[in-house]
Amino acid sequence: MKKNESYEEFIKGIWRDNPVFAQVLGMCPMLAVTNSAVNAIAMGGATFFVLVGSSFLVSSFRNWIPKQVRISCFIIIIATFVTIADYTLLALVPKVHKELGAFIPLIVANCLILGRQEAFASRYPTRLAVMDALGMATGFLIALFSLGAVREILGDGALFGVKLFSENFDPWIIMILPPGGFLTLGVILLFFNWFKFKKDEFLEQVADAERSGS
Amino acid sequence: MTADAKKAAPAPSSLRLVLTLAIAGLVSGIAIIGIYESTLPTITANKARELREAVFKVLPGVSRMQALVYRDGALVAAEKPGKDEPVVYGGYDVQSKFIGYAMPGAGPGFQDTIALLYGYTPDQKLVVGMEILESRETPGLGDKIYKDAVFVGGFSALSVEPEIVVVKKGTKSQPNEIDAITGATISSKAVVRIINETHTAWSERLPPAGSEPPFVPTESAGKAESGASK
Numbered sequence: 001m002k003k004n005e006s007y008e009e010f011i012k013g014i015w016r017d018n019p020v021f022a023q024v025l026g027m028c029p030m031l032a033v034t035n036s037a038v039n040a041i042a043m044g045g046a047t048f049f050v051l052v053g054s055s056f057l058v059s060s061f062r063n064w065i066p067k068q069v070r071i072s073c074f075i076i077i078i079a080t081f082v083t084i085a086d087y088t089l090l091a092l093v094p095k096v097h098k099e100l101g102a103f104i105p106l107i108v109a110n111c112l113i114l115g116r117q118e119a120f121a122s123r124y125p126t127r128l129a130v131m132d133a134l135g136m137a138t139g140f141l142i143a144l145f146s147l148g149a150v151r152e153i154l155g156d157g158a159l160f161g162v163k164l165f166s167e168n169f170d171p172w173i174i175m176i177l178p179p180g181g182f183l184t185l186g187v188i189l190l191f192f193n194w195f196k197f198k199k200d201e202f203l204e205q206v207a208d209a210e211r212s213g214s
Numbered sequence: 215m216t217a218d219a220k221k222a223a224p225a226p227s228s229l230r231l232v233l234t235l236a237i238a239g240l241v242s243g244i245a246i247i248g249i250y251e252s253t254l255p256t257i258t259a260n261k262a263r264e265l266r267e268a269v270f271k272v273l274p275g276v277s278r279m280q281a282l283v284y285r286d287g288a289l290v291a292a293e294k295p296g297k298d299e300p301v302v303y304g305g306y307d308v309q310s311k312f313i314g315y316a317m318p319g320a321g322p323g324f325q326d327t328i329a330l331l332y333g334y335t336p337d338q339k340l341v342v343g344m345e346i347l348e349s350r351e352t353p354g355l356g357d358k359i360y361k362d363a364v365f366v367g368g369f370s371a372l373s374v375e376p377e378i379v380v381v382k383k384g385t386k387s388q389p390n391e392i393d394a395i396t397g398a399t400i401s402s403k404a405v406v407r408i409i410n411e412t413h414t415a416w417s418e419r420l421p422p423a424g425s426e427p428p429f430v431p432t433e434s435a436g437k438a439e440s441g442a443s444k
Contacts, residue, residue: 066226066234073238080242084249091253094260101350173355 006131013135019112020143021192026112030144031181033103037160040148042096044141046089046104050081051113051137052130055121059129062122074117075108082107112140150184151175264347265331269303269316272333272343276305276313278429284419291430302416305333310429314342315420319412323404326350328359332369332409337423341378341409344369356401365402368392377410 019025029047034040054077058065065073086104089097097104107113116136121129152158155175157165174180269279282304283292295301303316314335320327329348332341346360358365372378373389380403383393394402421427 064234066231068226069231069235072235076235076238076242080245083246087249087253087257091256091260094257094264098348177352 006127009128009131010135010138013132013137013139014142015139017136018139018143018192019136020140021189023112024189025115026110026140027185028106029103029110030147031178031185033100034144034148034151034181034184035155035176036099036152037145037148038096039099040144041141042089042093042100043103044137044144046082046085046100047107047110047113047140048137049085050078050107051116051140052133053081054078054113055116055129055133056126058117058121059124059126065122070122071114071118074114074122078113078117079108112136146188147181147184150188151180155180265303268331268345268347269305269333272316272331272345273305273314274333274342275307277308278306278310279303279316280306280429282315282427289419289421289427291427300415302420303331304426304429306429310431312426312429317412317416318347319408320348321404321408321411323349323359324351324356324398324400328401328404328408330405330408332412334374334413336420336426339373339375341369341372341374344405344409346405351398351401356398358395358398359401359405362395365393365395374409374413377413378406380406 013019017023020027020030026047029043033043054074057077058074061073082105085107086097089100089104116133120132124132149159152160153164154172155177157163157169157171172180175184266279270276280291280303281293281295281301282289283295283299283301284290285292289302291304292299292301301318303318305313305316307313314333316331316333318329318331320329322328327348328346328351330344330346332345333343334340335342344366349357349359351357351359360366368386369392371389372392376390379388379391380394380399381387381391383396385391386393392402392406
């Protein structure tokens with residue numbers, strides 16, 4: 001039973017409550033740094049670290065943090081993790097850090113992270129909060145990667161910098177420019193909503209069939 | 215449930231609020247200082263290595279380098295140049311014979327500042343190589359200023375006197391002309407303008423060809439040499 005509970009908290013962030021496709025949160029990094037798969041993964045990784053770390057701390061200290069100053073405390077915790085991620089990336093992968101530029105410090109302002117602290121981590125025990133953060137962060141990473149991969153394949157004819165097509169392929173440069181981000185995100189959201197619609201329709205049909213059958 | 219319990223409890227004193235934030239800030243500050251101190255050596259080393267690699271790239275045949283600054287009307291070697299002091303890098307071959315300068319320059323590009331380094335040989339008055347150090351030009355278009363091999367290769371023997379002129383692709387006919395990148399004219403022009411401006415700013419300060427400052431062996435220069443042979 002307990003195991004199922006944490007599994008449920010983990011899995012909901014990946015599909016049903018996916019932070020990007022279902023909640024439409026964190027759009028700023030989503031659109032800005034997904035022009036290649038590597039950038040998307042670095043951004044997703046940094047966000048993953050910040051979200052899991054902050055959720056763990058916020059949940060552990062949730063009984064000590066007075067309600068009146070909770071947002072300031074969350075921001076201090078988040079900002080510390082972001083700074084750690086920023087310097088670590090700068091030291092380990094300076095090239096990727098250069099590409100991501102201002103968007104790493106901006107993770108502080110990612111509403112996905114603050115949202116999870118306020119809505120979940122500050123109200124639930126540490127174990128559930130960490131599972132929730134792991135699920136949400138994985139969902140965010142998957143979303144970033146799918147956008148980054150689509151844009152790099154179409155806009156540059158490559159994935160992770162490896163050319164996929166022959167020389168005849170004329171890359172759609174617009175896909176790695178800002179409009180490409182909006183287009184790709186729009187198409188993915190369209191697919192997501194269509195899928196949800198179909199699923200609801202199917203569930204309704206099943207319910208109808210059951211009713212008429214009984 | 216926890217929210218209800220908190221609502222029922224009396225409001226915490228201001229002292230407690232201040233203390234909570236102060237402790238959070240203190241712990242956060244210590245963590246940030248810790249990560250800054252522990253990554254600083256790697257970051258500085260990365261930056262120094264990038265610069266060294268760029269100098270060796272823009273000046274073919276160079277295996278030793280030293281920083282040069284302009285002080286009291288002469289160009290002198292400086293192991294640790296001042297923070298805001300303009301610096302050029304002297305490139306020397308294995309016998310410490312002077313080959314050329316690596317000149318850093320920066321200026322506005324299409325989106326943000328472009329910082330670059332170019333190699334300059336004073337005896338021939340030629341630009342012999344160019345490397346973009348920093349740029350946030352449009353991916354797929356403006357970033358060709360460092361991704362387009364033809365454009366970058368155009369700086370391997372380019373006359374800077376009279377100043378470099380950008381011409382339409384395929385129409386280069388003079389030694390001081392360079393082909394613009396199709397679709398990235400502003401970025402190509404920005405690169406050339408930065409080189410021209412840097413050249414004008416330094417041309418008065420560089421000593422006449424043949425009397426460049428000699429190579430001064432130092433510990434850091436020795437390290438640069440071993441870095442080059444790797």
